[in-house]
Amino acid sequence: MFQSRAPLYMEIAKELKKRITDGVYAPGQQLPSEPELAAQFGVSRGTLREALSVLEKEGAIRRRHGIGSFVEAHYNKVVAGMERLDPLIDTIRRSGYEAKDQVLSIRETKIDAKGAEALEVEVGSVGYVIESIRLADQEPVIYCFDLLPGWLVPDPALLENRYRTDSLSSFLKDTCQVKPYQFISTVSAVLPFPKTMRILGIDKKSPLILIEGTLYDENGKPLNYGKQLFRSDKYQFHLVRK
Amino acid sequence: MFQSRAPLYMEIAKELKKRITDGVYAPGQQLPSEPELAAQFGVSRGTLREALSVLEKEGAIRRRHGIGSFVEAHYNKVVAGMERLDPLIDTIRRSGYEAKDQVLSIRETKIDAKGAEALEVEVGSVGYVIESIRLADQEPVIYCFDLLPGWLVPDPALLENRYRTDSLSSFLKDTCQVKPYQFISTVSAVLPFPKTMRILGIDKKSPLILIEGTLYDENGKPLNYGKQLFRSDKYQFHLVRK
DNA sequence: TAGTGGTCTAGACCACCAT
DNA sequence: TGGTGGTCTAGACCACTAG
Known part of the structure; x- marks a missing residue:
């Protein structure tokens, strides 16, 4: 009956991505801090950071040491990435x-x-x-x-x-x-x-x-x-x- | 006098890359397990995994759940990656x-x-x-x-x-x-x-x-x-x- | 079943940056 | 200085694959 659950950090990444596309976090805007987000989702900071890594890899956010994490200004500009092996x-x-x-x-x-x-x-x-x-x-x-x-x-x-x-x-x-x-x-x-x-x-x-x-x-x-x-x-x- | 040390996981990644180019780990060959390598370098498994992530991202190794990590068969085939912003x-x-x-x-x-x-x-x-x-x-x-x-x-x-x-x-x-x-x-x-x-x-x-x-x-x-x-x-x- | 990589925790300290 | 992200630990349990 239970669906095999996706890893926690993927669920969190998904939710964060949703917030970005929904405009909760606007392009260029700073995300809440890592401890803050970790508390929000009730996970350890390590897990939260894994979620952010997913977003960073996909080009959705940019992390800046000592400052914070920000929504990429140009997210979604790219429709058909040349390096992707998609049909x-x-x-x-x-x-x-x-x-x-x-x-x-x-x-x-x-x-x-x-x-x-x-x-x-x-x-x-x-x-x-x-x-x-x-x-x-x-x-x-x-x-x-x-x-x-x-x-x-x-x-x-x-x-x-x-x-x-x-x-x-x-x-x-x-x-x-x-x-x-x-x-x-x-x-x-x-x-x-x-x-x-x-x-x-x-x-x-x-x-x-x-x-x-x-x-x-x-x-x-x-x-x-x-x-x-x-x-x-x-x-x-x-x-x-x- | 002291050089500011690079992160541990980067040092480890560098050493592992050296072993691959030196042929200590040949193309297609399986690397030692994560606990094994962590012990070898005297670090926690988490840190060792960060090093492996670097190699994986660079296409040097491939990790396979439940089996092990392997040197990529085609590492070094690519000389001028199109997606790299190099001079x-x-x-x-x-x-x-x-x-x-x-x-x-x-x-x-x-x-x-x-x-x-x-x-x-x-x-x-x-x-x-x-x-x-x-x-x-x-x-x-x-x-x-x-x-x-x-x-x-x-x-x-x-x-x-x-x-x-x-x-x-x-x-x-x-x-x-x-x-x-x-x-x-x-x-x-x-x-x-x-x-x-x-x-x-x-x-x-x-x-x-x-x-x-x-x-x-x-x-x-x-x-x-x-x-x-x-x-x-x-x-x-x-x-x-x- | 044994061994592998994958996920997750709770905490610590470091490095960077604005003020 | 205080707050941010970056690194690191020691340990636990899960998920996958082979034999």
Whole structure:
């Protein structure tokens, strides 16, 4: 009957975040002191500090030694943090667009040298290629190329059946029983190939952001080699450098 | 006579990092348990955990509940993290190039609407523009445009005298007595203007990464509106998405 | 079940900053 | 000086994972 309770400090962080978004603590305003807040929530100062650390990490507050903790002046300015491994479709939605996935093709392939190095498998071994696009308000904004190693997919038929309805993320988690952990990638600017021009509906003078890299699980095992091309005129990345 | 000692947990983090880079703890290997390490360093488990948090935040280790802490398999793969607000010249050096700054021009200006909004000053008020490039092995790879609000610069003469030898970062800290804290920006891909083509020595078909945004101090006050154009063929950004 | 990391406490003292 | 956040302790119990 009882829900397994989240850690105390997370509950407190949640409540504090609520107060910030509700305007109880306004941008730039100083929060009550740590002992004060700890008393309010009836926890030790250590626990309260863990909650504040969560908010600080998320950029909601700024702590200043000897002075106090303050609500960040620019909290919420960033909608799609570049460093977050969120499903792309969610980042589009957060930007206020109607978002849709569309799978272009799913096919078996022999993995080439580049893919083999990234996925740490034999050249020529079996892999699966998924090409897809993401639409924002009916308009294509992202082109995705994903290469999965053969060992990861229990049954190729599942690709057709499941992938068209699920996201790659949930496909990996639910069907392949692996946990995506981090995507190590490089970022560059490129001009579109004719195929990409056609797919994204752009001309040859529209540069794209290319994010190319490998997705690893918690143990450092490669799960996916992916390329993502973003229309720079339609999809804005936000980045906070500290 | 005594050096002001760094916090204990930082010293411990430093030592543990050394062990990792020295190969005492190899990539993928499990670290000793927390109680074990705490005993080794003669500190409480809480303090030892703070040290591990530092390593985890830096991507050096990964902690796994109920199992142990492990050295990240891909630590050190990333040389120039996109989310870091380091002097650009340092990131070039870390990539193994000979790096150099070169100031193209410093001039007074009347701040236009876009700059005024970013810097939160009056349109038409006094500002200073600095144009510069960064060279990697003699070759220009980054073009920088920086706009400083007039109130920030105590004496315009200092700009000429100091800026040509210092970095923007140290100029702001030492001469302007402010502390840069975060750079909130957008990332996009663009084709070069004729002027940029000339400066960076590229043709009109070479797309560039544009990072454009505002630098804020700890209190959320705008210090600088900047544009940075990166040659995508010469300068690779690395990005870890989690 | 044994061992790991995760959470939490109650208290102490230090370092920083405004006044 | 007084109040703030930063560091540190010694101990307790919980939650997760392997064998």
